[in-house]
Amino acid sequence: MQWATVPYATGRSTIHMLAAEAQDASGGVQYYFQNVTIANGSHDSGWQDNRTYTDVGLDPNTVYEYRLKARGFMRVETGYSVQLPAKTHAMLTDTPEGSAEPVSGELGNDLSLQVETVGTTDTPCQAYRILSTSTATDSWIASCIARRRIPHPTVHQTP
Numbered sequence: 001m002q003w004a005t006v007p008y009a010t011g012r013s014t015i016h017m018l019a020a021e022a023q024d025a026s027g028g029v030q031y032y033f034q035n036v037t038i039a040n041g042s043h044d045s046g047w048q049d050n051r052t053y054t055d056v057g058l059d060p061n062t063v064y065e066y067r068l069k070a071r072g073f074m075r076v077e078t079g080y081s082v083q084l085p086a087k088t089h090a091m092l093t094d095t096p097e098g099s100a101e102p103v104s105g106e107l108g109n110d111l112s113l114q115v116e117t118v119g120t121t122d123t124p125c126q127a128y129r130i131l132s133t134s135t136a137t138d139s140w141i142a143s144c145i146a147r148r149r150i151p152h153p154t155v156h157q158t159p
Helices: none
Strands: 003-009 015-019 030-035 052-055 063-071 084-087 103-107 111-119 124-132 137-144
Touching: 003 063, 003 084, 015 030, 015 063, 030 052, 052 063
Parallel strands: none
Antiparallel strands: 003 015, 015 052, 030 063, 063 084, 103 111, 111 124, 124 137
8 A cells, every 4th residue: 555645744733644546446445544653543544435534632743653554345455555754743832943042142343133033833933133232223123934834745855
């Protein structure tokens, strides 16, 4: 059995996945998604007609592993797919990976800089405050980059 879309997080407590379409000459096909990490079966899909499954009620910022199989009308099952991991999103109180800690420093003779992380985990922002000590003026510049949502992620290597 194959994956059409590998498991991926859609929130802090949900992971979504899609099976490749299976064929059976005698009729309807059913799919079974297994959460291997939670071995008691409480997060498995059970046999279903739908090729998609969303596992809900998971812990935030946690890796779960999944595999799937299919069966035809005569209850003949395929072997399991390759087992793949997916990690749920972090809680909003968790610091986004790679975010800046608040810092400040001098910029030349009369300028200082303060940097803070603001926003949420899903939309982390860097706020920059530039203060001029000679004119007693300051300004804030916020730079927000929303995390891209990839509906169908692909496996790739980081150089």
